Amino acid sequence: MTDVINLLTFPDTSKAFTAYRSTVVDVDDRSASHPRKTPRLDADSDSGSASRSRDGAKGKNVDRGGPVRIQVHGFTGGAVGAALNKVYDNLFVRLTRSIRALLEKGSDELSTTYEGVYTACRGIVCVAGRGEGLYETLKAEIHKCVNRLAEELEKTNKEGVEWIGHFVETCAWFEGQVALLESLLTYLDRAYVLKNPSLPSIHDLAFTRFRERIFSGYFIVDKLQKGISTWVTWERNEGQVHIHRRFLKNLVSHLITHHVYDIIFERHFIEQTQEYFSKESYQMVEVEKAKANVFLAHCNQRTNEEQGRARDMMRDGTVALVKDTAIRALFEGRLEWMAKEVFMECKGTDLKRVYALFSSVNGLPVLCREFKAYVQKTVQDIVKDTSKDDEMVNRLLEFKSFADTTLKEAFVDPSTKQNNQDFSYGLIDAFTKGFKARRNKPAEQIAKHVDRLMRHGQRGISDAAFEALLDAALALYRFTDDKDVFRTFYHRALAKRLLLERSASDDFEKAMLKKLKEKYDPEFGMGDHMFNDLALSRDIMREYHARITGGSTAQKLSVMVLQRSVWPFRERKTDVDLPSSMQAELNNYTTFYKVKHQGHKLVWDHALGTATVKARFAAGPKDLTVSLYQAVVLLLFNEETEIGYKHILEETRMDDGELRRTLQSLACANKKVLKKRPVGKDVNDNDVFYFNSEFTDSRAKVHINSIQAKETAEENQRTQSHIEGDRKHYLDAAIVRIMKAKKELSHEQLKNETIDAVKSHFVPEVSVIKHRIDGLVEQEYLRRDEEDRNLYIYVA
CATH class of the missing domain: 1.10.10.10 (Winged helix-like DNA-binding domain superfamily/Winged helix DNA-binding domain)
Known part of the structure; x- marks a missing residue:
């Protein structure tokens, strides 16, 4: 076997191993391959491919057309070990330089390819076993890099939003370089760090250091927060989107990446929002003295703007927090004032917004208290206005309609879609207390209002609509403690309607009595007895008319026999003297009645009697529908042309007050069938009355309003x-x-x-x-x- 040392230090001029590239290390920096275009991974860089190469070579002379892996075994010391250590030392130095170059902004000194860095890391960690040293080196370079970035940020001359733009660029560069290092130093993360659980990954190591150095220093954090304040204040003041808003949006993204969004951005933004809108609220309310509805509209606009800005720029959890902070800042210390003013100035949709705003700041108890106070005062003012007693019920109904509509449309809980019960109970309590401002009078006026409805009738509206009018009046009746007052006045009015036949409908009268008896007051059962008396009286009259001749004037007589215990009229000690012809007819009826009902006593009461008088005027004859008192006075003018007041009093023996009111209705009202001297609205002792032959009216039958039919002050x-x-x-x-x-x-x-x-x-x-x-x-x-x-x- 050839000496491995000679192989690894083969002269540069030799081409003996040009075709053989090591898969462990780059032996020579002057490789024939271009440093930026060499593939990151060799074809046989994994054990699978190496195994397939070996399997294919078994028992065959295979011509290798690619690189060959050279494995050296058994050389742990001596000259070979020293040579390998030297090689790895050089490799470690080049890897360190590459890391330093990657972590230095603007550096172009990367001495090898990305594949070279990746492969070198594998050799250092997996072959040389120097993972610890590489990790410590990387840690030191990251520290230096972060320190350089911090110093650069601290020294830059930019301010405000532009400084934030520079900061965003720095963050983006650092995060990109860390991601590149994670990729190139994969073997350090996978083969070394994973085996040492106490060590943070490359990502965590870099980001932790960045967070500690960049986001822990006062200067940088202060510059960030000042830039944030400058941006948002400009947008709030100008009502426009800042030209560099994208810097802030990117900043939020980077802060979230480094897990400092809450403490650097959100907390500061909330504090700034609180401060800004507190000042704005003070300016509008205390300095400019804005009205509640103007302030409310401004608050809605501002909160919508803040919500929209937060939705575009910030994390979802911040949106509601920003809106809530803006509302609280605007309303802090203003709830009492707003609640007092809002009901005077706001209606409908505005009150719905008011309810939502107060709900968001836990101010509903304040709003409910002021709503109750407003309703109570309004009701008291209506009830105590003696100049408009006749309009009291209509005004109360109008205000009650507004209050009910407000409850149904504005004071509704979003979760249940039901009226807020506190406001509903407050409304009832407020009306009840408001009615107490003037004892008895509300109950009296409600009874008179129902009387007017019953006399006027439906007048073209449906049964359901007319019944709704009656129910609305009875809804007010619930608020009065003076049930006996209502019952008394209603009883008297019902009696007059029935006797004078002024009721629009007996069916509605009976239905009303039934409702009052069952839902409000059991003592309203007296109405049944009144209808029974009227029915019996009609039966008696039919029997009486059947017994007299057809041509008799008694055929036009109508008598109602009433039980005094049922009907609310006091017994008169004296009454008017009727003309003899009239009195004779009444005497005949009395004889008939006593024969039929022995032991009964009849006492005549002419106060509510009516008559039809035929009058001849210059323009033609007219039928005058008048009260019995009016008829008695008019019949006197069949005998005389002019009669003085004192003479009329002697002839009729009418009560002085009754006579004056009767003459007023005939001579001083709109339909003057009599005239008097001197002319005037009041009847005096020396007045003289005479028949008005020039009286005209377009109708053949003329109704003369009877003051007796109305309730007098006495x-x-x-x-x-x-x-x-x-x-x-x-x-x-x-x-x-x-x-x-x-x-x-x-x-x-x-x-x-x-x-x-x-x-x-x-x-x-x-x-x-x-x-x-x-x-x-x-x-x-x-x-x-x-x-x-x-x-x-x-x-x-």
Whole structure:
């Protein structure tokens, strides 16, 4: 066998081994192959191909047309070992230089091909066993490279976004070179590092050092964050995309790669966002005094901009964080102000955005509290506006409609798609407290509103639409504690509608009574008795008419016989004197009725009576539909042309107030069938009235509005007094009933139980309860304990 030393140091001029390339090392730097075009892997660089070559050569003289592997065995020392060590030392030096060249920006000193580096690494690690030394060398070169990059970044004169562009280029170059080293030094990673679990891979070694040196120093991090602030502040102020936004997008990518995105970018960006929008919020609200709706629109615009910017530039997890931070910064310290102002200035969609914004900053309790306060104040203002009592219910219904719509469309939980229950309960509580601002009046006006609806009827709308109007009014009725007031006024209005035949529909009247009885107040059963009285009265009238002759004027008589306990009218001590012909007809009917119903007493009440009077004017005859009081006054002018007020009073013996109102309706209203001297709206004692023969109207039948048919101030006051009187009796009965059952109670216990006992009818004031208890003590229904004056004892 030829001396291996001579083979490996063969003279350069010899071509003996030109065709034989070693697969272990590049022996000569002056190889015939071009250094940049030699394939990275030899054809027989794997054990499989070598095995196939050997198998093919067994027992045959094969002409090898390619390189031959030379393996040397048994030379571990001596001259051969020294020669090999020298060869590997030289190879190690060249490999070190190659690594250094790859880790130096702008270097073109790579002394061999990439394949040469790859093959040399294999030889150093797998053959020479010098993996540890190569790893330490690589580690040192990486440290030097990173230090050079840091110094370059610190010394550059660029600022702001342009500096970030330079930083991005540096990161891109370093990451690319590390990836190249990972590829070329594969055998170091696979054959050495994997066998030493405590050592980081080439990638981790390089990236860890880069992270420690670049991202741990104050100067570079400060420059990065200042550049980020400069970029985002410019975009926020200008409302445009920065020309170098791509630098920031690439920066985010590199920071994520090096696992410093959270601490370098995200945290700083969130802090900057908080600071920026806090200042902007202060400027708008405190300095510029912007209105709530303007501020809200600005907040929506800003949060949408921030969300869009974050979505384009940042990690998914940052998008929601940025939006939330912007909202919190804008609203921090503004929730109370915003909530107070927003209901005055915002409607519909704006309130939906308001709800979403308050929800995102955990401000719904504040918004709910202010919503409740706003509703309560609005209701109180409507209820306390005495100048618009007649419009109270319509205004309440309009506001209730707005509040309900807001609940359904704006205050909705996104998860459940249901109304927020806190706001729903707040609305009910606010209306209830708002109604208490003026005791009794809301309940009275609701009853009168329903009365107007029942008298006017559907007027072209469907049954369902008319029923919806009634239900809306009853929805307000739920908020009042004065159920007895509503019941009293509704009862009186229903009686007038039925007796004067002003109700639009008996079916709706019965349906309404049924609904009130079943859903609101069991005592509304009185309506059934009223309809029974009317039905019986009609039957009696048909029987009476059947007994008299067809030509009798009594055929036009209509009498309603009513039970006083059912109908809400007080008995009159005196009434108007009717003309003799009218009185005679009534006397005849009284005789007929008493024969049929012995023991019954008839008391005539003409206050709600009506009549049709035929009048002859210069323009032609007219049928005047008037109240019975009006008819009595008009019939006086059959005998005389002019009559003074005092004379009319003597002839009719009508109540003074009733007569003045009656004459006002005939001589001072729009349809003046009488005239008076002197002219004026009021009726005075010295006024003289005369028949207006020049009266005209396009209709043949003319209805003269009767003030008697309307509730006068005096009558309204009497009704209120009647209600207060009933309440006193109701409280007395409740207190006695409670004490009879309990025998003895403290003042506080008795007060609470009394309120519970009567709250379905009305909620009494504490002072009234105390007054009623004192009255019962005086009447000896109760007595105070001799030792504890706060304790009441029932007197059997």
